[in-house]
Each structure stands twice: as structure tokens, then as C-alpha cells.
Amino acid sequence: MASSIENNNEKLTLKSSDGEEFLVEKHVALQSTLLQNMLDSDCSSADVIPLPKIDARTLALVLGYCKKHADASSSKQGELNSFDSEFLKDMDMGALFNLVLAANFMEIKGLLDIAAQKIADTIKDKPHQEVREIFHVENDYTPEEEAAVREENRWAFEGFP
Amino acid sequence: MAASGFLRRAHESSGSERNTADMAADTISPPQFDTLPEELLIEVLQRLPLEDAGRCECVCKRWFNSISSPYFGRCYNRHRSSFPPRFALFFQRTSTANGAVPVNQSGVHLANDEEAHTIFNSPGFSFSFLPPPFSEPVRLVASSNGLVLCSTFKYFHKLYYVCNPLTMHWVALPPPPTRHNRVRVGFICNPDFDNGMTSLFKVVRIPEFENESQLHTSLKLEIFSSKTGEWTDDSVISWHKPVFGSTPLCNDPVVCNGMLHWRYVNQNQIFAFDPYKQANREFRTIDLPKESCKEAFVHLVGESRGRLRYAEFHQGTFGVWELEDQSSGQWCSVHKFHQSEIVWEDPKIAIFTTQCFHLMHILAFHPLEGDFVFLVLPGHIIECNMRSRSLKSLYSLTNRTAELHHRIFPYVLPWWPVQFLKDDGNSLIRQ
Numbered sequence: 001m002a003s004s005i006e007n008n009n010e011k012l013t014l015k016s017s018d019g020e021e022f023l024v025e026k027h028v029a030l031q032s033t034l035l036q037n038m039l040d041s042d043c044s045s046a047d048v049i050p051l052p053k054i055d056a057r058t059l060a061l062v063l064g065y066c067k068k069h070a071d072a073s074s075s076k077q078g079e080l081n082s083f084d085s086e087f088l089k090d091m092d093m094g095a096l097f098n099l100v101l102a103a104n105f106m107e108i109k110g111l112l113d114i115a116a117q118k119i120a121d122t123i124k125d126k127p128h129q130e131v132r133e134i135f136h137v138e139n140d141y142t143p144e145e146e147a148a149v150r151e152e153n154r155w156a157f158e159g160f161p
Numbered sequence: 162m163a164a165s166g167f168l169r170r171a172h173e174s175s176g177s178e179r180n181t182a183d184m185a186a187d188t189i190s191p192p193q194f195d196t197l198p199e200e201l202l203i204e205v206l207q208r209l210p211l212e213d214a215g216r217c218e219c220v221c222k223r224w225f226n227s228i229s230s231p232y233f234g235r236c237y238n239r240h241r242s243s244f245p246p247r248f249a250l251f252f253q254r255t256s257t258a259n260g261a262v263p264v265n266q267s268g269v270h271l272a273n274d275e276e277a278h279t280i281f282n283s284p285g286f287s288f289s290f291l292p293p294p295f296s297e298p299v300r301l302v303a304s305s306n307g308l309v310l311c312s313t314f315k316y317f318h319k320l321y322y323v324c325n326p327l328t329m330h331w332v333a334l335p336p337p338p339t340r341h342n343r344v345r346v347g348f349i350c351n352p353d354f355d356n357g358m359t360s361l362f363k364v365v366r367i368p369e370f371e372n373e374s375q376l377h378t379s380l381k382l383e384i385f386s387s388k389t390g391e392w393t394d395d396s397v398i399s400w401h402k403p404v405f406g407s408t409p410l411c412n413d414p415v416v417c418n419g420m421l422h423w424r425y426v427n428q429n430q431i432f433a434f435d436p437y438k439q440a441n442r443e444f445r446t447i448d449l450p451k452e453s454c455k456e457a458f459v460h461l462v463g464e465s466r467g468r469l470r471y472a473e474f475h476q477g478t479f480g481v482w483e484l485e486d487q488s489s490g491q492w493c494s495v496h497k498f499h500q501s502e503i504v505w506e507d508p509k510i511a512i513f514t515t516q517c518f519h520l521m522h523i524l525a526f527h528p529l530e531g532d533f534v535f536l537v538l539p540g541h542i543i544e545c546n547m548r549s550r551s552l553k554s555l556y557s558l559t560n561r562t563a564e565l566h567h568r569i570f571p572y573v574l575p576w577w578p579v580q581f582l583k584d585d586g587n588s589l590i591r592q
Contacts, residue, residue: 100204119205132220152330153215156211160216
């Protein structure tokens with residue numbers, strides 16, 4: 001663990017949408033630009049910071065990510081990369097979704113990057129009908145409209161039924 | 162286009178909006194992409210390979226609006242800019258005496274294999290997506306920013322059309338004002354990033370001098386602008402040192418930094434013209450590099466990584482210069498070697514020896530890699546690594562009677578394809 005935090009072991013409390021409180025070391029919280037800005041301004045670390053958009057399960061995941069990235073020195077990029085892929089490995093789509101929303105809300109760019117990439121990887125190589133099912137997107141095209149869009153993009157349908 | 166009528170094309174999102182969707186505490190509920198704010202939808206979709214993003218326009222109207230918006234194109238390009246763009250060499254072969262080029266004999270060679278699309282590795286690549294009457298033999302004339310300028314062969318350069326070989330969209334140009342027997346054509350496409358990746362392009366016709374016994378001190382250019390949808394022929398450029406007789410251009414005009422560059426046979430200077438500026442004033446000449454041998458028979462003016470280049474092969478020595486400074490005309494030598502230094506590693510071209518090198522022609526500079534140049538030896542298109550001095554056969558012209566059509570050009574596909582201007586193209590004939 002980095003020595004720089006020994007004289008800076010302040011903690012702050014985050015509160016999830018479902019009321020659970022998380023005690024977080026300050027240097028871990030600083031992974032979030034949102035929290036950093038709050039701490040830089042008038043927000044005291046003694047306060048409980050409510051995160052009304054983020055449930056406890058997601059917040060726990062987010063803080064796990066932040067802790068790993070806050071504690072690792074920059075020279076251990078390889079280790080962080082393998083942590084990142086392991087971190088998302090068996091995550092279901094609902095959790096990934098919540099992570100993207102949370103990372104965006106809390107402004108954690110690295111987490112937003114890997115979670116958005118993971119969702120994109122799921123879409124990759126899939127027919128668009130299957131993409132709809134995976135993401136529960138309603139098809140609001142009429143068959144004629146869909147055929148017209150498909151015709152415009154027929155270059156993208158090489159090898160797709 | 163059919164699809165744009167009923168679907169609203171999204172306006173640019175500011176990207177700062179943060180109306181994060183209402184998140185249910187219950188994480189068991191299935192993911193609802195519909196609840197994802199626009200910026201996060203784009204955050205995800207911009208990470209897709211090109212074809213996947215194209216297919217996703219069919220998912221629903223919201224996705225269509227997001228992906229087809231100018232904002233998405235800009236995000237996509239920004240996100241992808243760390244990857245090399247896709248690149249191919251476009252060329253045509255001719256196997257008939259009269260030089261006609263059947264559509265199905267145009268060729269494409271894939272020069273980088275990353276994320277290959279089928280159009281890039283099909284040796285029988287054709288422009289057959291062009292409907293009649295354009296599906297008759299076409300001639301590939303030039304390429305710029307992922308668009309290709311084609312011309313019908315039958316009436317030499319009588320009709321032009323511009324297409325995107327990837328998306329298979331195309332526009333036909335009105336007939337040019339004058340019929341010239343010999344004309345060279347420059348093509349510049351400047352994507353309009355502010356209005357989405359819509360193409361703004363210019364086609365410049367440079368008639369070759371045909372009067373044997375005349376001193377030519379001026380030249381009348383014909384310029385087509387996609388903005389007006391019209392040809393104009395009032396661009397006259399003049400110079401002090403006359404060009405004599407029926408002087409052809411050495412090779413097709415080269416686009417570099419928005420300027421067209423061309424050189425006449427036996428002239429030791431390159432003409433540079435900016436079709437976006439007012440006529441007459443924006444014409445310059447650039448002297449060839451001082452150390453170059455002006456009598457070289459094998460030479461090429463071209464472009465690589467945004468810089469103008471000149472290459473020549475003379476008496477066994479291969480030299481390449483790069484224009485360092487447009488305004489001062491200062492060149493610097495980037496490669497120089499003797500044919501005896503060449504490493505013949507590729508068994509496919511082992512039959513060639515240094516003695517055959519006088520049959521070599523320089524085809525094109527690699528647009529993205531400064532150390533590579535494309536050459537042709539009988540039966541083979543060759544990639545030459547000028548740093549390691551090694552040659553590799555890229556493409557075998559298996560039918561030895563088939564000559565390579567003299568027009569060959571690098572085709573670089575932008576990360577996100579350039580769209581044609583829609584809805585206002587009253588002068589452009591569309592499919």
C-alpha cells in the first residue's frame with residue numbers, strides 16, 4: 001500500500017440509494033471526479049454523502065474498483081488490466097448497466113471505459129434482432145421502415161441473415 | 162434517401178446533460194437500454210466495429226437517430242483515432258487491346274489486415290452496386306477520404322460519379338461543360354465535420370495541351386463543386402515560363418493539404434493549385450528537389466502522411482524526397498539507395514534480379530507508412546520497404562497478358578464513413 005496515505009487516512013461515508021452506508025478511505029474516493037470536486041469545495045468529509053442513483057450492490061462494485069486502482073501504483077498497469085477483465089468477467093448485463101450509469105454519475109472514467117467496452121463486446125458480431133433481445137429494446141420500426149434502413153446499410157449486413 | 166424521411170436525425174447532444182435514468186434499486190430487473198441517456202448509449206456504441214455499428218441502426222429508431230447523427234460520427238472518429246485507418250490499394254487491370262476495363266476485373270488489394278471488410282479482400286471487387294447505366298465498364302479515377310471518383314469509359318470522361326465503395330452510396334455529376342480528348346482529373350473530398358461527416362467535394366478537370374506548335378502560358382480548369390452542384394470553367398491559371406507543344410501530365414494530379422499538384426513531362430517543377438481559394442491567385446510552382454536527376458525516366462509525385470513526395474529511379478539509384486515547407490519549396494531527402502542493396506527475400510519474385518529493375522515503375526506511396534512505396538514489376542505489384550530495402554509481392558497479376566491499368570491509388574477509409582450530402586442535392590442525380 002502506498003505510504004502517502006498514512007498521513008491522509010481520512011475516511012468519508014457514502015450512502016447508497018437503498019440506504020446502505022459505506023466507509024471509504026479518502027484516496028479511494030478520489031478516483032471519482034464527482035467526489036473529488038465535492039471534497040474540493042465546501043463538502044466536509046464528516047458528512048454522509050448520499051448517492052441516490054446508486055444501489056448498494058453497484059456501489060460495492062464501484063468502490064472495489066476504486067480501491068484497486070487507488071492502491072496500485074502506475075507501474076503495475078498489467079496487473080490492473082488483468083484485475084479489470086477479471087472484475088467484469090461474469091458480470092450480468094444488469095450489473096454492467098448499473099456500473100455504466102454509476103461510473104458516469106460518479107465520473108470514474110476508467111470504469112466507464114471498461115464497462116462500456118464490455119457491453120459493446122456483447123453486441124459485437126450479433127444480429128440486430130438478438131441485440132434487441134439482449135437489451136430488451138422494443139422494435140418500433142414497421143417492417144417496411146426496418147427494410148429501408150437495412151437497405152441503406154446493406155454494407156454492414158455481409159454474412160447476416 | 163428513403164430512410165431519412167420518416168426518421169428524425171438527431172441533433173447534436175451537448176454531452177453535458179446528466180439526466181441519469183431512474184435506476185431501480187432492484188438490480189435483478191432486466192437491463193433497459195431505453196433508460197440509458199443518450200451520452201451513455203453513444204459511449205457504448207462508439208466502441209463497436211464499423212459494421213456492427215451500421216447494423217445497430219436497425220435495432221430501433223432511437224439507435225438509428227443516435228448512430229446517424231453527426232455527433233456520433235465525430236465521437237466515433239475521436240474514439241478510433243488511435244487505431245490505424247483501413248487502407249487498400251485500388252487498381253484495375255486491362256486484358257483487352259482497346260483498354261476497356263470490365264467492371265469485374267478491377268482489383269483491390271488489402272494492405273493492412275485489421276478488421277478486414279469483404280470489399281477489401283475480394284480480388285474481383287466490383288462497382289456493380291452502381292445501377293444501370295453506370296454498371297457498364299467504369300474507370301476508377303481517384304480517391305479522397307474514402308470516396309472514389311469514377312468515370313464511364315465509353316465516352317472518355319464524359320460522365321463522372323462519386324461513390325463510397327463501403328456504403329455503396331453514390332451520386333452522379335452533371336456532364337462537364339467541355340469535351341476534351343485528353344484530360345486529367347483531381348478529386349478532393351473534405352468531410353464537413355460540423356454538419357456531420359457529409360462530403361463536400363470538388364472535381365477539377367485539367368485538360369492536357371494538344372496544340373503541337375503553341376506556347377501555353379495559361380490553362381483553363383473546369384471545377385465541379387458539390388456545394389453548388391455545378392461545373393464552372395472560369396478558373397484560368399497563368400504562368401510566366403511557357404509550356405511548349407502537346408505536353409502531357411506525368412501522372413494524375415495529387416491531392417496534398419487541400420491542394421492539387423501535378424507535373425508536366427519534361428518540366429522540372431510541380432504545379433500546385435488550391436480549388437477552394439479564388440482562381441488565378443492561388444497557383445504556385447514548386448521546383449523539383451535540387452539533387453534530383455531531372456532526366457529520370459521512372460518517377461512519381463505523390464503523397465504520404467500529409468506530405469508531398471517525389472520519387473525517382475535513375476541509373477540504379479532510388480531516391481525519395483519530401484516537401485518540408487510548402488511556402489519555401491524546401492525538400493528533404495528521406496530515402497536513397499542503390500538497386501544492389503535490395504534484398505530479394507520473397508520467393509514469388511525470385512525470378513527477378515537487379516537486372517530486371519529497369520522494368521520497374523513506381524505506383525504509389527504508402528499513405529500511412531513513410532517507409533513504404535508500391536512498385537510494379539512485370540506480373541507483380543510489389544511493396545518496397547525502403548528502410549530494410551526488401552521487396553514483397555502483394556499481388557500477382559496471374560494472367561500475364563493482363564496489364565495493370567495505369568491508374569492505381571491508395572484508398573484510405575476514414576474510421577466513420579463519409580456520408581453524401583442529403584436533402585438539398587437538387588443538382589446531383591441520386592440513385
